[in-house]
Amino acid sequence: MIQVKNVTKKYGKFTAIDNISFEVKDGEVVGLLGPNGAGKSTTMNMITGYIDSTAGQILVNGVNVEKRPRKAKKQIGYMPESVPLYTELTVKEFIKYMAQLKLVKRKELKSEVNKVIEEVGLKDVENKLIRNLSRGYKQRVGIAGALVGNPKVIILDEPTVGLDPKQITEIRELIKKLGKSHTVILSSHILSEISQICENVIIINKGKIVAIDTPSNLEKKTSNKNIISLTVEDKKGNMDKIKDKINDAKEVKLIKDNEDGTKQYQIISEENIDLRKKLFEILPKEEIVIFELKKEESTLEDAFMSLISDEKNTDKKEEKR
Template identity: 55%
Template sequence: MIQVEHLTKCYGDVTAVDDLSFEIEGGHVYGFLGPNGAGKSTTMNIMTGCLSATKGSVKIDGFDIFEEPAQAKKRIGYLPEQPPLYMNETPAEYLRFVGEAKGLKGKELHSQIDSVIGRTGLDHVRNRRISALSKGYKQRVGIAQALLGDPKVIILDEPTVGLDPLQIIEIRDLIKDLGREHTVIFSSHILSEVQTICEKILIIARGKLIAFDEPENLEKRLLSPGEITLVAEADARETEELLSGMEHITEQTIEEKEIGRTAATLHSDCEDIYEVSKALFKRFSAAGKPLLEMNVKKADLEEIFIELTESTQTEDIKTEESEAGEEEMA
């Protein structure tokens, strides 16, 4: 559905997007993550034809966004970070204007306006001035205009920014619903939101693509060894003996909490951390030493995000220092 190849955008000596290449299939919800200044909005603006590229190509359903912009843009619905709303108009009036700009006319225009108003939950505010609507409803109007023309691809830049928790849940449910009929790409700073909604995640840092995978695959790739914490009805010596010789335990910390009870933190190199926890349960149970607590640390998207972006930043700094050193020697 979308092919991005060697996409680069430079502003003078600053490279905002650095040789990005990825392919997005149809019928999925994709999350676009990156720290502030990573190049997310720049990439989205290029993908939608709102910004030129220094080099590289973007194809939407086979049409090049730079060489065949009219055909490519017909297949895209876009909500920028700041929705382009006319505050003195009502949602119905504004959507009529956008629909006409997209080439819709007559019955088709009326039908699509009614459809997007219904899908985005704007029925009871369709004739109120946009300036009088809450932030959440303004976002809904912005999403509604992106849906006009029935585009195959919906691109949403920070669609939940500035919303209250209830509004965030409502927009999140709307995005899930859109993903059933469209390919949806949205950027967000709310990592749990991306993990909940998205089937695949793109992470960029300093203009570079550093990860593109399903959330569970990112977890397996980055958060090993796994961690298990437990509290056993056993003293420190007994706990140490029971843990002795266990496979896949690479590191352990044992602390006696009170007489007859011990806490332990274990790290494992096993891909399936639950197999290790099951073996622990069986071993302590067979010895007559009950496990009072046991927690398995599952991968967290926030940790993945921090690990990837920090490691990329460190590598770039080392590269810059190395290049600076070579220049000084020269």
């Protein structure tokens, strides 16, 4: 559906996007993830034909965006990061204008506009001036503008920025709904959002692709250790000897002395070894009372941080040279 092939974007000497390639399949919901300034918006602007790439090519359904912009743009609905809207128009007028810009036929115009208003949940405010709407509604109008004309691909740049928690969940639900019938690319720097909505994640840092995978795979990949966090009451101080009793434990770390006399530990072992069963067997024998025992789940956040910091470390090394 969307193929990005060896695309580079340079501003003068600064390279914003450095030779990236990826592919988005039909009906997929893909998240572009990266810290601020990583090149997410630039990538989206190039896919939507707002700016030209310096090198490489982008195909939407096999159509080159730069060579045949009209045909390619017809298939894309885009909501830019700043959610630009014509605030002097009413919601309905705006959506109608966007539909006309997107070559919706005159006969279908009215029904298409009403359908989108219904779909995005703007019925209550359809005759209000956009200028008077709250942030959450404006965001919906922006999404409606991207949606109208039924494009195959919907590209949303940071669709939930600046919303309150209730609005965020509403917009997420909306995006999930859209994902069933469209190909969706969205960008975000909120990780939980991506892991909830997206089937695939593309992590970008400093204009380069760091990883492309499903959220769960990314989580697995980056965790090469098994960490168990443990809260115990250990009156006789036997915890110090535990490491000798369990051979597979690589490290036993005291994390915190709690006020109620319990202690919190972290036990680290190799990836493929699960120590939980053993701990439950051995600790009572040593007269250690277990208050809590939990296997730490590695999150997308960990994956992201480790991928990004890997990059930083290599950068530093390069600088030292």
